[in-house]
Amino acid sequence: MDITIFGSGYVGLVTATCFADAGNDVVCVDVDAQRVETLRRGECPFYEPGLAELVKINHAEGRLRFTTDAAEGVKHGQFQFIAVGTPPGEDGSADLKYVLQVANTIGQHMTEHRVIITKSTVPVGTCDKVRAQLASALAARNAEIEFDVVSNPEFLKEGAAIADFTRPDRIVIGVDSDRAEKLMRALYEPFNHNHDRLISMDVRSSELTKYAANALLATKISFMNELANLSEKVGADIENVRIGIGSDPRIGYHFIYAGCGYGGSCFPKDVKALVHTAQQAGIKPSILSAVEEVNERQKTVLFSRINAHFGGNLKGKTIAVWGLSFKPKTDDIREATSRVLMEALWDAGAIVKAYDPVAMHEIQKVYGDRADLKLCDSAEQAVDGADALTIVTEWKQFRSPNFARIAKLLKQPVIFDGRNLYDPELMQRMGFTYVSIGRQPITTEA
Ligand SMILES: NC(=O)c1ccc[n+]([C@@H]2O[C@H](COP(=O)([O-])OP(=O)(O)OC[C@H]3O[C@@H](n4cnc5c(N)ncnc54)[C@H](O)[C@@H]3O)[C@@H](O)[C@H]2O)c1
Numbered sequence: 518m519d520i521t522i523f524g525s526g527y528v529g530l531v532t533a534t535c536f537a538d539a540g541n542d543v544v545c546v547d548v549d550a551q552r553v554e555t556l557r558r559g560e561c562p563f564y565e566p567g568l569a570e571l572v573k574i575n576h577a578e579g580r581l582r583f584t585t586d587a588a589e590g591v592k593h594g595q596f597q598f599i600a601v602g603t604p605p606g607e608d609g610s611a612d613l614k615y616v617l618q619v620a621n622t623i624g625q626h627m628t629e630h631r632v633i634i635t636k637s638t639v640p641v642g643t644c645d646k647v648r649a650q651l652a653s654a655l656a657a658r659n660a661e662i663e664f665d666v667v668s669n670p671e672f673l674k675e676g677a678a679i680a681d682f683t684r685p686d687r688i689v690i691g692v693d694s695d696r697a698e699k700l701m702r703a704l705y706e707p708f709n710h711n712h713d714r715l716i717s718m719d720v721r722s723s724e725l726t727k728y729a730a731n732a733l734l735a736t737k738i739s740f741m742n743e744l745a746n747l748s749e750k751v752g753a754d755i756e757n758v759r760i761g762i763g764s765d766p767r768i769g770y771h772f773i774y775a776g777c778g779y780g781g782s783c784f785p786k787d788v789k790a791l792v793h794t795a796q797q798a799g800i801k802p803s804i805l806s807a808v809e810e811v812n813e814r815q816k817t818v819l820f821s822r823i824n825a826h827f828g829g830n831l832k833g834k835t836i837a838v839w840g841l842s843f844k845p846k847t848d849d850i851r852e853a854t855s856r857v858l859m860e861a862l863w864d865a866g867a868i869v870k871a872y873d874p875v876a877m878h879e880i881q882k883v884y885g886d887r888a889d890l891k892l893c894d895s896a897e898q899a900v901d902g903a904d905a906l907t908i909v910t911e912w913k914q915f916r917s918p919n920f921a922r923i924a925k926l927l928k929q930p931v932i933f934d935g936r937n938l939y940d941p942e943l944m945q946r947m948g949f950t951y952v953s954i955g956r957q958p959i960t961t962e963a
């Protein structure tokens with residue numbers, strides 16, 4: 518099938534590549550000329566496990582092409598995916614300007630039937646706006662051409678995007694015609710084999726399903742973070758509580774890890790957007806507002822603890838930070854807790870020595886010219902001569918470091934762990950002062 522995807526970011530490029538890998542003929546349109554050049558060389562502009570190899574092969578074999586020419590893209594595919602960004606506006610609502618720009622472009626150039634699919638995360642009612650934009654662009658050229666608008670939210674996680682796309686838990690489509698449903702079923706056939714995972718519903722429910730999923734996952738995390746803070750105060754251990762409640766299948770083990778707050782380009786913005794949608798609809802979003810408030814607070818927990826440990830004076834102290842991306846297996850630093858922490862440390866006069874397995878270049882782009890940031894080549898280099906180590910992102914390689922060496926490299930053996938990676942008893946035996954989330958701190962005399 519001929520498919521066009523607008524937007525070659527985490528979602529657009531994964532969608533395009535996976536469809537191409539299934540044998541389809543895919544054209545990607547992006548306004549970022551540099552990104553298109555990179556892709557045309559068969560290279561991937563960001564880190565996502567397995568993606569670079571698939572881009573390279575499918576590009577080389579001619580099934581995956583890249584262009585900045587929107588007209589070419591509209592001409593190519595019967596299926597036109599909109600996978601551009603929907604960043605938060607000032608009031609928290611999702612900014613639809615890029616989505617509607619693409620809808621307008623499609624309306625300006627289409628000459629035959631097109632299925633226009635919103636893959637971006639968009640608030641309820643957006644498909645209606647896309648439809649209106651298309652109709653007005655067609656009317657402006659006195660063209661009468663049939664089209665379908667479909668909602669098809671994406672549920673992939675960064676770091677596991679290819680597996681999530683090719684072996685999805687569910688494929689949600691919001692349609693209002695049999696023709697659109699038939700075409701969408703045929704399109705997703707390669708990823709819907711052993712049992713039917715395609716859930717077809719009305720457009721508005723589909724749009725809301727995406728926000729509902731992210732908001733519920735974010736709620737689980739904020740709930741656990743609140744419980745973690747309580748655990749510390751009442752002498753409990755959140756890790757035991759997690760295992761205790763996760764064993765109930767009604768609760769489950771997924772997404773109940775306490776930590777130093779959720780980040781990324783989705784949860785923070787989507788919870789805010791849903792709060793806005795609720796307010797617009799005259800509903801007070803009490804739970805959602807609390808989820809966001811708890812998370813904002815949780816992102817400051819590591820700093821508060823570091824600051825308290827050093828008696829409120831961090832001037833001239835050097836803090837090692839392990840993990841800068843918002844989660845492991847990605848170089849994405851959007852809304853990452855590492856940034857909140859580092860900015861607070863800098864405001865307090867501290868120096869940061871930072872290390873991340875893949876996100877160094879992204880951090881360099883944002884903070885590269887700061888004298889109080891030392892970007893390190895290895896985890897051990899970051900720790901060398903630092904007053905304390907802080908873990909923000911649970912990359913696998915941080916799980917079992919050489920603790921004896923770490924203790925020697927640090928000025929004092931102090932670890933602040935935002936992801937509860939280590940066994941407190943081991944930390945005690947190794948002579949560390951160890952402060953984690955929702956567990957009793959281990960304090961070792963220097
Ligand atoms: N990142 C994720 O894990 C994820 C998962 C599910 C859903 N989503 C949603 O998918 C959407 C895209 O997210 P992303 O992380 O891929 O964004 P991104 O910022 O990584 O990529 C967006 C791309 O769109 C391009 N673009 C902007 N305007 C354009 C236009 N008019 N024509 C063509 N290209 C244009 C940009 O240059 C950029 O390359 C968002 O709505 C997001 O909420 C993201």
Ligand SMILES: O=c1ccn([C@@H]2O[C@H](COP(=O)(O)OP(=O)(O)O[C@H]3O[C@H](CO)[C@@H](O)[C@H](O)[C@H]3O)[C@@H](O)[C@H]2O)c(=O)[nH]1
Pocket residue numbers: 638671672673674675676731734738771772773774775776777778779780781782783784843844
């Ligand atoms: O138990 C947990 C699980 C996750 N997190 C944090 O939550 C954030 C988000 O993690 P994750 O959901 O794994 O990554 P995303 O790539 O942001 O994926 C989410 O957002 C996407 C964009 O909408 C959706 O498509 C996915 O289904 C949804 O999981 C990260 O900061 C994690 O550290 C926790 O603190 N505790």
